[in-house]
Amino acid sequence: MNDLEKLAELSQKTSSKIVLLVVDGLGGLPHPETGKTELETARTPNLDRLAAKGACGLTEPVGAGITPGSAPGILALLGYDPLRYTIGRGALEAVGVDFDLQEGDVAARGNLCTVDQDGLISDRRAGRISTEKSTELCHLLGKIDLGIAQTFVLPVREHRFALVLRGRGLSADLGDSDPHKAGVPPRPVLPLTPGAETAAAAANRFIEEAKLLLRHHRPANMVLLRGFSHRPHHPDLGSVYKLEPAAIAAYPMYRGLARLVGMELLDTGSTVEEEFRTLQQHYAEHDFFFVHVKKTDAAGEDGDFERKVRAIEEVDAVLPLVLEMGPDVLVVTGDHSTPALMKGHSWHPVPFLLYSKWCRGGGVGKFCERTCLSGELGRLAAREAMALALAHALKLTKYGA
Amino acid sequence: MNDLEKLAELSQKTSSKIVLLVVDGLGGLPHPETGKTELETARTPNLDRLAAKGACGLTEPVGAGITPGSAPGILALLGYDPLRYTIGRGALEAVGVDFDLQEGDVAARGNLCTVDQDGLISDRRAGRISTEKSTELCHLLGKIDLGIAQTFVLPVREHRFALVLRGRGLSADLGDSDPHKAGVPPRPVLPLTPGAETAAAAANRFIEEAKLLLRHHRPANMVLLRGFSHRPHHPDLGSVYKLEPAAIAAYPMYRGLARLVGMELLDTGSTVEEEFRTLQQHYAEHDFFFVHVKKTDAAGEDGDFERKVRAIEEVDAVLPLVLEMGPDVLVVTGDHSTPALMKGHSWHPVPFLLYSKWCRGGGVGKFCERTCLSGELGRLAAREAMALALAHALKLTKYGA
Numbered sequence: 001m002n003d004l005e006k007l008a009e010l011s012q013k014t015s016s017k018i019v020l021l022v023v024d025g026l027g028g029l030p031h032p033e034t035g036k037t038e039l040e041t042a043r044t045p046n047l048d049r050l051a052a053k054g055a056c057g058l059t060e061p062v063g064a065g066i067t068p069g070s071a072p073g074i075l076a077l078l079g080y081d082p083l084r085y086t087i088g089r090g091a092l093e094a095v096g097v098d099f100d101l102q103e104g105d106v107a108a109r110g111n112l113c114t115v116d117q118d119g120l121i122s123d124r125r126a127g128r129i130s131t132e133k134s135t136e137l138c139h140l141l142g143k144i145d146l147g148i149a150q151t152f153v154l155p156v157r158e159h160r161f162a163l164v165l166r167g168r169g170l171s172a173d174l175g176d177s178d179p180h181k182a183g184v185p186p187r188p189v190l191p192l193t194p195g196a197e198t199a200a201a202a203a204n205r206f207i208e209e210a211k212l213l214l215r216h217h218r219p220a221n222m223v224l225l226r227g228f229s230h231r232p233h234h235p236d237l238g239s240v241y242k243l244e245p246a247a248i249a250a251y252p253m254y255r256g257l258a259r260l261v262g263m264e265l266l267d268t269g270s271t272v273e274e275e276f277r278t279l280q281q282h283y284a285e286h287d288f289f290f291v292h293v294k295k296t297d298a299a300g301e302d303g304d305f306e307r308k309v310r311a312i313e314e315v316d317a318v319l320p321l322v323l324e325m326g327p328d329v330l331v332v333t334g335d336h337s338t339p340a341l342m343k344g345h346s347w348h349p350v351p352f353l354l355y356s357k358w359c360r361g362g363g364v365g366k367f368c369e370r371t372c373l374s375g376e377l378g379r380l381a382a383r384e385a386m387a388l389a390l391a392h393a394l395k396l397t398k399y400g401a
Numbered sequence: 402m403n404d405l406e407k408l409a410e411l412s413q414k415t416s417s418k419i420v421l422l423v424v425d426g427l428g429g430l431p432h433p434e435t436g437k438t439e440l441e442t443a444r445t446p447n448l449d450r451l452a453a454k455g456a457c458g459l460t461e462p463v464g465a466g467i468t469p470g471s472a473p474g475i476l477a478l479l480g481y482d483p484l485r486y487t488i489g490r491g492a493l494e495a496v497g498v499d500f501d502l503q504e505g506d507v508a509a510r511g512n513l514c515t516v517d518q519d520g521l522i523s524d525r526r527a528g529r530i531s532t533e534k535s536t537e538l539c540h541l542l543g544k545i546d547l548g549i550a551q552t553f554v555l556p557v558r559e560h561r562f563a564l565v566l567r568g569r570g571l572s573a574d575l576g577d578s579d580p581h582k583a584g585v586p587p588r589p590v591l592p593l594t595p596g597a598e599t600a601a602a603a604a605n606r607f608i609e610e611a612k613l614l615l616r617h618h619r620p621a622n623m624v625l626l627r628g629f630s631h632r633p634h635h636p637d638l639g640s641v642y643k644l645e646p647a648a649i650a651a652y653p654m655y656r657g658l659a660r661l662v663g664m665e666l667l668d669t670g671s672t673v674e675e676e677f678r679t680l681q682q683h684y685a686e687h688d689f690f691f692v693h694v695k696k697t698d699a700a701g702e703d704g705d706f707e708r709k710v711r712a713i714e715e716v717d718a719v720l721p722l723v724l725e726m727g728p729d730v731l732v733v734t735g736d737h738s739t740p741a742l743m744k745g746h747s748w749h750p751v752p753f754l755l756y757s758k759w760c761r762g763g764g765v766g767k768f769c770e771r772t773c774l775s776g777e778l779g780r781l782a783a784r785e786a787m788a789l790a791l792a793h794a795l796k797l798t799k800y801g802a
Contacts, residue, residue, distance in 0.1 A: 029761060037761070062800055063404075064781060065788030066411070072801035082801065083407065089802040109802075227802065345799055347792040348761065349777075369761055370777070379779040 004079060004240055007387055013242040016328035016393040019289045022077060023315055025297030025338025027350040027369060031305055038308040038340060039351060040368040044316040047332060047353065051367035054355035056375025059382040061336050067347045073335030074257050078237060079386030087260065088229020093162040096256030097154050101164065101231040106172045106199055109227045110161040112137060112220035121182045125159040126220040134159060137220055144209045149202045156252065163206065163225060171196035177207060178224035186224055236262035241390060248278050249292035258290055272314050276321040283325050300338030308340050329356045329393045331385060349379060356392035405480060405641055408788055414643040417729035417794040420690045423478060424716055426698030426739025428751040428770060432706055439709045439741060440752060440769040445717040448733060448754065452768035455756035457776025460783040462737050468748045474736030475658050479638060480787030488661060489630020494563040497657030498555050502565065502632040507573045507600055510628045511562040513538060513621035522583045526560040527621040535560060538621055545610045550603045557653060564607065564626060572597035578608060579625035587625055637663035642791060649679050650693035659691055673715050677722040684726050701739030709741050730757045730794045732786060750780060757793035
């Protein structure tokens with residue numbers, strides 16, 4: 001019996017409400033000058049007060065030393081073993097732009113890129129062309145008619161797009177055309193298993209047509225495809241936990257992820273305050289809210305320590321909007337660490353705070369990496385978070401006689 | 402997907418270097434008079450300084466309450482689940498003396514022992530006879546011609562030797578002749594599965610011949626055999642982690658272990674300083690070094706608290722030789738605890754210290770059992786160590802989209 005099956009058996013419908021606030025890339029590393037992490041540097045009186053009363057810990061999203069991508073980090077917090085429940089890059093990208101990916105569709109992550117006169121890749125991201133330009137080119141590519149498969153070309157952001165092939169019997173067992181480096185030509189898409197030949201032919205035909213259509217659009221004069229995948233079939237979050245879940249996320253990928261596990265997507269603005277206002281508006285309609293804040297991660301990825309500090313302070317400043325509603329359980333954590341010093345995701349455990357009237361509490365005076373470790377939850381796996389949230393919301397019945 | 406497979410998928414070749422310093426039997430128990438463990442008693446300014454900046458924790462080699470032998474302790478630190486990747490005692494002993502154990506060979510650990518006139522064992526270790534004398538007797542035993550199998554008798558140290566039988570279709574599913582106690586006669590070697598009869602006959606024939614050859618060599622007038630085993634086929638450490646690994650170990654068994662997982666063995670003297678000098682000499686040639694210090698464990702096994710303290714201090718004193726080279730990741734830990742008070746291995750978790758520029762650090766002012774628990778790694782499984790080392794050396798790519 002895996003964790004989800006166990007929780008499905010124990011979970012029960014109640015009127016209590018859970019808010020899971022994911023502050024993306026929350027964990028950090030100490031600034032060399034001050035010795036303090038982003039979270040330690042930020043002024044966070046509201047979070048600190050909750051930390052003192054709530055249950056704190058440090059989560060490991062996937063496992064010791066493993067740096068998670070965004071999908072495994074979020075899935076783990078929702079209780080899905082990230083080593084078992086995977087999502088292909090293509091599928092994630094497609095659902096992330098609100099595309100209704102259907103059974104049998106094959107999705108790929110695409111890059112508009114630059115190739116030189118010899119056909120060698122000179123820039124895998126076509127100079128990160130504007131979203132406007134990219135959208136225009138995706139529209140052009142969307143006209144490609146493959147005959148054997150219907151084609152959807154979905155602009156995402158800058159050079160990124162998603163390609164969806166819809167047809168009968170298309171396998172997603174395909175190799176990348178993206179060689180993941182410059183100076184070499186794009187690869188042909190190879191069928192990785194017998195039966196994938198039709199899909200490979202369709203993908204290669206798309207690439208050839210795209211090359212022709214884009215030939216005068218340098219720097220975006222070619223495409224690269226990777227992460228061919230079907231829509232995964234993960235257990236429905238609402239059914240497993242007996243919840244009416246809603247997602248408040250502005251950034252496409254997280255919306256896609258939430259949709260894949262069956263959450264209702266709420267329309268929202270992209271600032272933290274707008275997200276919290278969305279929560280207020282829909283508070284009566286659901287009993288589980290996944291609220292995703294992106295800008296902490298974006299600042300960390302940019303290596304901007306100060307901006308990450310301010311983004312954390314922004315969350316803290318508007319947190320009273322959430323507290324006013326009095327959720328039975330409020331969890332504040334991240335899906336992974338994004339230390340500004342590393343300019344990217346990292347493997348470091350993530351501060352975790354669960355606030356409810358049923359916590360032991362005490363001991364942690366400030367919400368940050370070092371204090372959380374001595375909180376009542378210690379070091380925990382991120383996929384334990386959901387069980388803890390349900391338990392503190394009194395949504396889990398007793399196990400065993 | 403088990404841990405090794407996951408890491409094999411995520412690991413990448415880089416120029417960064419990792420030094421894994423295993424101070425055998427490092428963990429201890431408090432001296433009844435001072436209340437301090439061996440490590441707490443030792444003066445270790447260098448380790449303390451690293452502990453303050455690095456990531457500390459307490460490792461569990463196999464699991465709560467489990468006392469590991471030497472092989473599982475080391476294998477766990479190298480990332481191999483010690484419950485899954487086992488090594489027979491005979492195989493370990495044979496490769497430990499640089500014997501080229503081949504596919505199909507059957508190896509056993511041997512003791513020269515003393516039997517009385519009634520054939521009852523009076524000393525399982527033949528008075529711990531000298532290595533010189535033992536080597537001479539092994540040479541004598543090596544002349545035994547079994548016909549059905551070729552015989553190699555390899556002196557190890559004092560009363561210890563390894564026996565290797567090489568022939569067609571020899572099974573290693575054999576019971577020990579060593580009854581593991583005195584006052585009883587040696588047992589016949591029993592075939593434990595159908596098909597092991599030939600090997601059992603060969604082993605018993607060897608024992609009979611040995612008894613004859615040794616009859617005038619009291620106290621070493623008999624042999625005891627145990628741990629019949631084949632060479633295991635464990636994944637190659639270098640391939641899994643994309644490393645060029647080297648082992649610096651003076652004690653045979655650890656060399657054997659390192660060889661079994663594909664490390665290059667470097668010639669070295671046996672003092673800690675000599676081992677560290679060997680590291681310096683070969684520093685450019687490899688990117689992963691397993692350095693094994695034996696004397697801490699030996700002192701612990703002898704119940705010599707003070708000698709273990711001094712052995713720890715010796716490691717600390719020459720540690721600057723390692724630090725000078727500036728490895729990207731330095732791990733200092735033990736493969737298990739060997740409290741002098743218990744005169745043997747124990748189940749107690751082991752102090753663990755990982756030093757790299759990517760640690761959060763802080764909080765631990767002294768490297769010892771009690772402080773390590775409050776370090777950023779808390780209580781961890783020893784087999785998480787390798788993933789952490791690779792991560793901090795930036796040798797692991799992101800998991801998932």
